[in-house]
Amino acid sequence: MRGSEWGGLKPEQVADWINFDATDRDWHYASSERISMPARQAEGVAGLWNKLSMHNVALLADEVGMGKTFQALGIMALLWKLKPSARVLVMAPNRDICHHWAREYAAFLRDHYRGGEHLTSDAPDRRPLHEAQMHWRLADLAEAVSEGSGQLYLTTIYSLSNLVLKCEKEEGDVLAKAQQAAAGIHRKLKSSLGDKGFDLIVVDEAHYFRNADGGSQRAKAARKFFGELGNRLGQKVLLLTATPSHSSLKDIAAILGYFIDTPVDGRQLEPDELLTKYALRRLRLMQGAQGYRNKYNYRHEKALPASFQNNPEAEMFFALYQKKLVQQQGQAGSNRRFLYGYLEGFESIGTKLDVDVIDAAQAEQDHSTQAFSGAPDTKILNHLTQLHREYFHSYPEHPKYDALMRECQPEDVFDTRIALHEHKHLVFVRRIASVREITQRLNAASDQMLARRIVQAWQPEDQERLLERWRKTGWSRSYFNQFVRQQASEDLGDQDLLDEQDQTDVADAHESDEKLASRIADLFVVKKNHKERSTDCSNFSLRLRKPESLFSLLLEPASDYRRGGYTRYDRKHVGERDRDDYGTAALQARLASHQGGASSSELGDTAGRTQIDYDRPMPSLWSLMYEGLPETTRQRLDVWLDPETGNRGIAENFGNYVKAGFLFASPVIIELYSWFTEFRRTSHGGDAQQRYLAFVDWMTPRLPSSLIRKYFIAALDSFEQICEKITDHALADWQKDWRTLTSLQSPAWFASGQSGNRQRLILGFNSPFYPNVLVATSVFQEGVNLHLQCRKVHHYGIAWTPGDNEQRVGRVDRLFGRINRQLQEKGEAELAIHYPYLTRSFDQEQLASFVLLKHAVETRMDACRHTEFNDEIDLRNVTDDWEQYLRKPVGGMHTDDPFPACFEDRFLPKKAYLPRV
Incomplete structure (x- = not known):
C-alpha cells in the first residue's frame, strides 16, 4: 500500500467511526465545540492521519x-x-x-x-x-x-x-x-x-x-x-x-x-x-463546573523549607558536609558549578545497592547511575554518616526527611472528616538510598499511629508507658502476644480455625524486605517460619476471611447486594466431626440469582452438605451501610443490579475487591480489630450467632463515622475506573480474588529499578487503598497513570530538566483524575507541587537555581520553543527572591495551540480516505 493510498481525513469522518465521549452514545464532532477534549482528540486522529499520509x-x-x-x-x-x-x-x-x-x-x-x-x-x-x-x-x-x-x-x-x-x-x-x-x-x-x-x-x-x-x-x-x-x-x-x-x-x-x-x-x-511539517502540539484543557481550565489555573508550587533550628547536631553534620563538598569541588578545579542531585539524602538501613538489578534502559539515560547509586557527594555523605554512627551511636538526623514526612503523614489516619484521597502523595527522588529511607521512615511513623489505636482499644492502666515499651521492641510480635495473654479476654468459640494445619500456608503479604514494611500490619499476617506464628491480630483477620467462621459474614456483600441478610448456612461431616461453612453458603445464596447460580466446581466440594437455618437473618456490614450511602454512590450500585441492563457479577467482583482492601491494604482492619477488642471487654458470652449479632449491634451506631464506610464509598465510586483503566480483567469477573491487594499492607512503598511487580503499586495507588504514599525514582516518571486519587506531588530530589519535571507532574495531572473530578464538582481545584529543601545550605541554592531556570523556559517549552537547559548549577544565577518564581494559580485561559491540527485543503492529501471494510 503506497503512502498516497491512505488518503485524507477530516474530524467529522473520524467521529463517524470513533466516539471519543463514552458517556454520550450520540456524540459527534462539531466544529463549534472544538475546545472540548473529545473534539480535540477527533481532530488529533484526523490531523495525524493526514501527516502520515503525506509524509510517512x-x-x-x-x-x-x-x-x-x-x-x-x-x-x-x-x-x-x-x-x-x-x-x-x-x-x-x-x-x-x-x-x-x-x-x-x-x-x-x-x-x-x-x-x-x-x-x-x-x-x-x-x-x-x-x-x-x-x-x-x-x-x-x-x-x-x-x-x-x-x-x-x-x-x-x-x-x-x-x-x-x-x-x-x-x-x-x-x-x-x-x-x-x-x-x-x-x-x-x-x-x-x-x-x-x-x-x-x-x-x-x-x-x-x-x-x-x-x-x-x-x-x-x-x-x-x-x-x-x-x-x-x-x-x-x-x-x-x-x-x-x-x-x-x-x-x-x-x-x-x-x-x-x-x-x-x-x-x-x-x-x-x-514541527510544522510533522507534529501536532496542543495544550490540555480540563472541563470543570465553571468552564475550561489550563494547568496554570490550578497548579500551585510550594517551597517546603527544613530548618536546623534547635538541632545543633544536624547543623554540625551538614556544615561539615558542605565544607568537604567545597574542598572536593575545589580540587576538581571548579568551585562555582555543580550538578543537580547533591544532598538528597543518605540511607540508615544499611542496605547495599545492587547496581546489577537497575533497569538498564534507565541506566542509559543522560545521567547514568547517578540517579540510583548517588551523586559525586555520595562518598562524603557515607563517610560522615559512618563517623556520626561511631561517635553518637545513631544516624544523623535529616531535617529534609522530617519536612517531607510532616507533609505526607496525616495527624490522625482515623479522622474520617478528611477525604481519603488527601492521604495520597507521590514523591519523586533521584537515589535509591532516598527512596528506601523515606519509605522506612513513613511506615515507622504510621506504625506509631496504628499501634496507639490498638493500645487504646485494650485500655491498659498506663497507655503511653505500654506504647513506648512496645515501640522500643520494634513493635515485636512476642511483646504483643505476651501482653495479650495477660488480659482476661473471652474466646469467640471458633478457636479451632486457628489450629488447622492449613494455616501454615498463609504467606506473608508484603515483600521480603521487612525493614521497610509496616510492623503493625505484619501483626495481622500468619507467619510460616516464626516462633510467634500467629497473634491475636492475625487470629482476628483469619476469622474475617475463613468461610468456616461465622464472623466472615461481616465483610461479605449483602445477600441481595443491598440490604439483605443471610438465612442459612451449610454443615458437612468431615472426618469424625461436623463443620459449619458460612462463607460458601453466603456466596451460593448471592449467586443463586446471578447467572443461574454457581457450579460446584466454582464453589468447591459441596457434596454431603446440609443447609441449616439461622435463628434470625444475619446481616453484613454492607447491608448495614447501604441506606446511608450518598445518593450518587448508591445509584452506581443500583445500576449494576438493574434486572434488565445490569450485571450482578460487577457487584460480586466489587465485593471481592473491597474485602481484600479492608483486610490487607488499609487501616480498616485496625479499626475492626480495635472495635472487636473493645466489644470483647463488655461481651457477656452466648453462642456464635448470639455473639455475632451482639457485635453487629455494638458496631451499628459507630458505622456512620467509621473508616470502613469511608473506604466503602471511595472504593465504590472508583471501582469502574480501576477495572477499565488499571487492571487487565473484566468488570464483571465475579471470581476475581484481587490477591494483588494482599501484598500492599504498608501505608508507604517505593518503586525503583529494584522493586518487582510495579503494576501492583499502580493499582494500589490509584485505589483508595495502600500505598497512600508512593516514593518513586524515574521508573514512574513517564507513561504511568497515577491520577485517580492523587493531587499532591513532592520533588524530594529535583528533576534533571524542566522536561523531566513536567513528566513527573503529568503522572497525576491528567484527564479524568482527581484534579479533573474536583474541577467538575467544585469548579476549582489545586494540584499541590512541593519542593522540600534544607535552608541555609547548598540544597537551597541548587533548588533556587532550578526554579529560576525552569520558570524561564517552561512557557517556551509548552510551545516547543524553549532555550537550552543543562544540569549545571550556576550559583551566580541564584537570587534571594527565588521563591516568587514558584507557580501559583492564576486566572485567565490561554487557548492558542502551538502546532494545531489544520484542515484547509493545502494541509490535506489530494485523495480522500476510502475504507475497504
Whole structure:
C-alpha cells in the first residue's frame, strides 16, 4: 500500500467511526465545540492521519494527559479499516506501559470504536480480534512475526538496550555487537514482512531517542533496528511524546532523524519547520463546573523549607558536609558549578545497592547511575554518616526527611472528616538510598499511629508507658502476644480455625524486605517460619476471611447486594466431626440469582452438605451501610443490579475487591480489630450467632463515622475506573480474588529499578487503598497513570530538566483524575507541587537555581520553543527572591495551540480516505 493510498481525513469522518465521549452514545464532532477534549482528540486522529499520509512520519506532541494513546489507537483502528491485513508494532519504554497499551486497546474497541465489527468479537465483552502480542526480546518478536501470527505487536524500548548478553559484554566492542544484533533482527523482520515492513510503527515516549549520537546501546542499536534510508522497518511511523524538546531544541531533529531523510528537501530544517511539517502540539484543557481550565489555573508550587533550628547536631553534620563538598569541588578545579542531585539524602538501613538489578534502559539515560547509586557527594555523605554512627551511636538526623514526612503523614489516619484521597502523595527522588529511607521512615511513623489505636482499644492502666515499651521492641510480635495473654479476654468459640494445619500456608503479604514494611500490619499476617506464628491480630483477620467462621459474614456483600441478610448456612461431616461453612453458603445464596447460580466446581466440594437455618437473618456490614450511602454512590450500585441492563457479577467482583482492601491494604482492619477488642471487654458470652449479632449491634451506631464506610464509598465510586483503566480483567469477573491487594499492607512503598511487580503499586495507588504514599525514582516518571486519587506531588530530589519535571507532574495531572473530578464538582481545584529543601545550605541554592531556570523556559517549552537547559548549577544565577518564581494559580485561559491540527485543503492529501471494510 503506497503512502498516497491512505488518503485524507477530516474530524467529522473520524467521529463517524470513533466516539471519543463514552458517556454520550450520540456524540459527534462539531466544529463549534472544538475546545472540548473529545473534539480535540477527533481532530488529533484526523490531523495525524493526514501527516502520515503525506509524509510517512508524524509526531504527536500533545501536552501530558491529553490522551495520546487513544489518538494513536484511533489511527490503528482506521488503518485496519482501510487494510485489514495491516501489521502494527508498538514500542513503549517498559513492560508496565506495554500492559497499559493492551488495556487501553481493549477499552478503546469496547467503548469507543463504532466503525464496524471487523475488529471485535460479537460477544458481549467485544474482545479484540487482533489480540495484542507482547514480546520482551526483539529476537522473540522477530520469531513471532516470522510465524505469521498476530497483527498487533508490543515490545519495549528497553529491549534495544538488552541485545548483548552479559557474558558477551566482557570482551570486544559492545556497541558494535549491539548494532550487529539489531541489524540481524531488522533483516529477519523485513524478510517476514516483505520489503515494506510494518504498515505502522508507534513509538511511545519517543524522547527516549533524543540522544541520537549518544554512546549507549539503545542509540546505536535503534539506528540499525529502524533502518536507514531506503530500507525502513515501517512504512509509516507515529511518534508520541509530551516533551519533544526535552532539554534542547536539538532533541526534535534527533528524534525525527531516526525516521526521516535528513536534510529534508535538500536542506536542514529548523526545529520550528520540523514541527510544522510533522507534529501536532496542543495544550490540555480540563472541563470543570465553571468552564475550561489550563494547568496554570490550578497548579500551585510550594517551597517546603527544613530548618536546623534547635538541632545543633544536624547543623554540625551538614556544615561539615558542605565544607568537604567545597574542598572536593575545589580540587576538581571548579568551585562555582555543580550538578543537580547533591544532598538528597543518605540511607540508615544499611542496605547495599545492587547496581546489577537497575533497569538498564534507565541506566542509559543522560545521567547514568547517578540517579540510583548517588551523586559525586555520595562518598562524603557515607563517610560522615559512618563517623556520626561511631561517635553518637545513631544516624544523623535529616531535617529534609522530617519536612517531607510532616507533609505526607496525616495527624490522625482515623479522622474520617478528611477525604481519603488527601492521604495520597507521590514523591519523586533521584537515589535509591532516598527512596528506601523515606519509605522506612513513613511506615515507622504510621506504625506509631496504628499501634496507639490498638493500645487504646485494650485500655491498659498506663497507655503511653505500654506504647513506648512496645515501640522500643520494634513493635515485636512476642511483646504483643505476651501482653495479650495477660488480659482476661473471652474466646469467640471458633478457636479451632486457628489450629488447622492449613494455616501454615498463609504467606506473608508484603515483600521480603521487612525493614521497610509496616510492623503493625505484619501483626495481622500468619507467619510460616516464626516462633510467634500467629497473634491475636492475625487470629482476628483469619476469622474475617475463613468461610468456616461465622464472623466472615461481616465483610461479605449483602445477600441481595443491598440490604439483605443471610438465612442459612451449610454443615458437612468431615472426618469424625461436623463443620459449619458460612462463607460458601453466603456466596451460593448471592449467586443463586446471578447467572443461574454457581457450579460446584466454582464453589468447591459441596457434596454431603446440609443447609441449616439461622435463628434470625444475619446481616453484613454492607447491608448495614447501604441506606446511608450518598445518593450518587448508591445509584452506581443500583445500576449494576438493574434486572434488565445490569450485571450482578460487577457487584460480586466489587465485593471481592473491597474485602481484600479492608483486610490487607488499609487501616480498616485496625479499626475492626480495635472495635472487636473493645466489644470483647463488655461481651457477656452466648453462642456464635448470639455473639455475632451482639457485635453487629455494638458496631451499628459507630458505622456512620467509621473508616470502613469511608473506604466503602471511595472504593465504590472508583471501582469502574480501576477495572477499565488499571487492571487487565473484566468488570464483571465475579471470581476475581484481587490477591494483588494482599501484598500492599504498608501505608508507604517505593518503586525503583529494584522493586518487582510495579503494576501492583499502580493499582494500589490509584485505589483508595495502600500505598497512600508512593516514593518513586524515574521508573514512574513517564507513561504511568497515577491520577485517580492523587493531587499532591513532592520533588524530594529535583528533576534533571524542566522536561523531566513536567513528566513527573503529568503522572497525576491528567484527564479524568482527581484534579479533573474536583474541577467538575467544585469548579476549582489545586494540584499541590512541593519542593522540600534544607535552608541555609547548598540544597537551597541548587533548588533556587532550578526554579529560576525552569520558570524561564517552561512557557517556551509548552510551545516547543524553549532555550537550552543543562544540569549545571550556576550559583551566580541564584537570587534571594527565588521563591516568587514558584507557580501559583492564576486566572485567565490561554487557548492558542502551538502546532494545531489544520484542515484547509493545502494541509490535506489530494485523495480522500476510502475504507475497504
